[in-house]
């Protein structure tokens with residue numbers, strides 16, 4: 171029996187470590203970045219494996235007509251933050267050998283992250299596969315997943331890392347399983363024995379409670395791209411079905427898997443109940459890295475209510491100045507500011523609050539409610555872009571009480587979650603897996619106003635550390651029912667408390683910080699990964 175902690179290789183398509191290193195798109199990457207930082211801070215032996223994206227994710231800005239447009243500039247800084255290890259590995263894509271440089275990043279107080287990079291002239295038509303995060307569908311995406319999964323395992327061998335656990339964070343990394351199986355088969359094991367053996371060392375995290383969000387590929391495409399990696403069609407089908415589900419493969423390749431909040435684990439168990447041979451799905455609730463997301467003034471005064479209140483007002487003033495600078499809008503730091511930032515997509519209902527103008531507009535007119543939005547639509551999601559365009563329109567109508575901040579990124583996220591009074595979240599339940607932005611706001615003294623979905627099911631003490639709204643009804647008329655529920659809590663609780671009961675508001679701020687600071691920390695999350703996923707008897 172070895173008593174030291176197992177060394178985990180953590181595979182992820184994206185990492186949000188710093189706003190100046192644009193190799194992330196959203197929550198998945200922020201989570202991965204926070205895990206590496208907590209691992210470093212609390213001495214857990216985790217090594218990250220990812221891709222060095224030349225252009226990162228879309229830089230999404232608002233054009234003159236008020237619509238979001240995607241820009242894809244080369245992110246030179248991404249390379250400046252990485253150190254060339256001098257090592258390379260190769261993978262086979264289609265009929266071509268593709269060389270991958272291995273870079274290393276450890277300057278952001280993070281556990282070491284190795285990034286693979288195909289951006290070499292010799293790779294000819296495949297040199298652009300690591301250009302844009304999530305810019306590829308079908309064949310290009312498969313090529314990217316070959317790099318992450320198969321290239322990732324090869325890089326681990328090349329670097330001589332002693333890995334005990336392979337953690338596939340989301341289905342993108344599932345092809346790593348084919349490489350681990352192949353290694354065993356090359357040592358004489360048959361396929362099923364090899365699969366059974368590697369399974370002991372693999373864990374998997376699923377994130378997406380939206381069925382269509384779970385990627386799958388036809389076996390033909392996988393074969394054509396070389397993703398079978400020496401396995402047969404029948405063997406690939408056994409791993410991931412036909413079409414080949416990346417999540418299904420993750421569930422079957424692993425010894426243990428998890429959803430990212432209590433409710434999400436339950437949703438995932440229900441969603442994947444028909445997958446034969448899958449690993450048990452437990453729940454490990456996400457957490458956030460506090461030195462990254464909680465302002466130092468708050469961290470230094472965590473038990474001091476007066477200081478928290480005072481510091482929060484400073485952060486709110488800073489947010490108002492920041493908005494003035496980047497957007498031109500002038501908010502009033504003495505009036506209520508509500509923040510909402512997340513991917514702009516229909517089920518998250520970013521513009522729910524605007525749906526009854528006769529109810530909400532008078533508050534926007536007088537400025538008693540000020541709303542700050544941010545969020546990108548997926549570059550191919552026209553509906554998401556319409557949602558953004560509608561918010562921008564609303565901001566034109568109420569220039570000093572509705573704001574849309576373009577190109578949502580770690581900087582906007584940091585400013586917003588530190589400075590707002592209220593963090594609003596109204597997804598169509600149960601489609602929010604966890605959500606970590608609300609945790610950031612809560613720890614900084616912001617109050618969550620949210621549907622009981624994702625992490626808030628665990629975190630909410632209604633009227634004490636924030637509010638929940640809606641009765642959990644799912645079905646026809648759900649949007650309208652949720653809208654009225656939102657208005658009810660907003661007008662009966664939030665507004666009167668903010669404007670007429672400062673003491674109560676300040677008590678709630680303090681409770682918000684106290685009730686979340688330990689429980690939803692990345693420290694707690696990584697501890698749980700070790701206890702419940704990585705360590706086997």
Ligand SMILES: *Cc1c(COP(=O)(O)O)cnc(C)c1O
Pocket residue numbers: 195196197198200511512513578579580581583584604605606607608610
């Ligand atoms: C925290 C964060 C996220 C994830 O937050 P959700 O609540 O899951 O939407 C996404 N993007 C940025 C920039 C963040 O800071």
